Amino acid sequence: MSTALVTYELDGNVALIGLNRPEKRNAINEEVVWALHDAVVRAGEEADVGVLFGHGSNFCAGLDLKEALARASGEQPRPRKRTRHSWHTVFDGIARGPIPFVAALHGAVVGGGLELATAAHIRVADESAIFGLPEGQRGIFVGGGGTVRIQRVVGYTVMADMMLTGRLLNAQEGEREHIVRYVVPQGQALAKARELAALVARNTADTNWRITNVLPRINDLSHDDGLFVEYLTSNIPRPPEAAERLRDFVEGRAKPLAAPGTKSE
Template sequence: MTQELVTYRLEGNIALVGLNRPEKRNAINEPVINALREAIARAHEEADVAVLHGHGPNFSAGLDLNEALARATNQVPPRKRRRHSWHEVFDQIARGPIPWIAALHGAVVGGGLELATAAHIRVCDRTAFFGLPEGQRGIFVGGGGSVRIQRVVGFTVMADMMLTGRLLNADEAERVHIVRYVVPEGEALNKAMELAARVASNTPDTNWRIINVLPRVADASHDDGLFIEYLSSSMQRPPEAAERLRAFLEGRARPLAPKPGQA
């Protein structure tokens, strides 16, 4: 029986999508990208939030170097120019209809980091380490990292990681905003599921605006950003929005999440 390269499981309104090449440290090649595309499309149809994770000791060690070597030595047949498959699939996560949360552990390297930064919230455990070794491999980032990772960490951090091959541990990754949550070893997926349940309790319309309007505002000029915000806030709201506002005014709204350290 052929092993699934990407696993899919639905728990209520949360989809779990897992990279499943543990013997290859979940290295990403075209078959993985194709399987990931199918899983993403299914999650977008069936779920309100999705969690991305990796099976085995690592999230993903990045590009499958056997495939990279085949391309570098022209062993891959030429094809018509079209959008890079990684760009296409990772953008389906980053700017699709539902939020994605990445649960990270072990290696989050190269293309694995590019995939992780397509998610909207990232959680890692203490085993996670982050790197961009392309400079030492004689190649360049190709999964959208020059745009997506650079916008998260800035030029100087990304340049340092690529030029020197420096690896960041969990605390360093939190400091440069690669991750927002650091948890004990083995707890990343549990924390991601906890966050996914909280996110899923929002209205789908609000979640869609957060993950689709905010990044476009960030890409726009000041005036265009304000105009995009005005258009979004002027759009008709679903009936649930009015009910939630009414519940808050009447004291029936659920409490906000407690601050860290509070019960």
């Protein structure tokens, strides 16, 4: 295993990005978040899909509390000027960047780890995964985009319950609350995420961009504005590959879609 805080591997057209502080349960500090930034930017340049995962026994236990304590106690000086939160910048680069991301989740997926996971477009958990938002019990508040991303996934009542009571959700409960779309046996989340990433990579890059960038923005609009943006988007000139794919389908040469629960070709 690399000693880098974030590992990077290109497997064909899929970028594998791994949080690599297993001794700290992959807790995120500023060094980690900017290492993640570099990996995400690189993936956007040379891959068609990214996969996020955690080395060791956990995906991510969230914010490095030593760093949080240093800020809260004044040991870490405050910047002279306010800037955008680094986590917002980096996580938005995942959520609304040039390529889709699949997250492979296991062990602790709590606090900032859950905020990072919900920046991905598809999430897979193995049966060891637990989801939580312990900020209320730590005297702090979510700060990595969770008020927006997590709340839009699970709704206010679920998020409020998790924060107020410290309740942890298991993998099956996470699936029920739409945190994840797939639950697999322990140890198989990364394999399933890579399988899904390969399937997503079969789409055109243009279609994937529209799904990950246009679709969530339409969700934020009114009914009429949403339909208008859909109309504009559907009439943007398509790349030549789109016509080729449509011709393959019409003339019977298109690959069949993967059946539910099966691997794609």
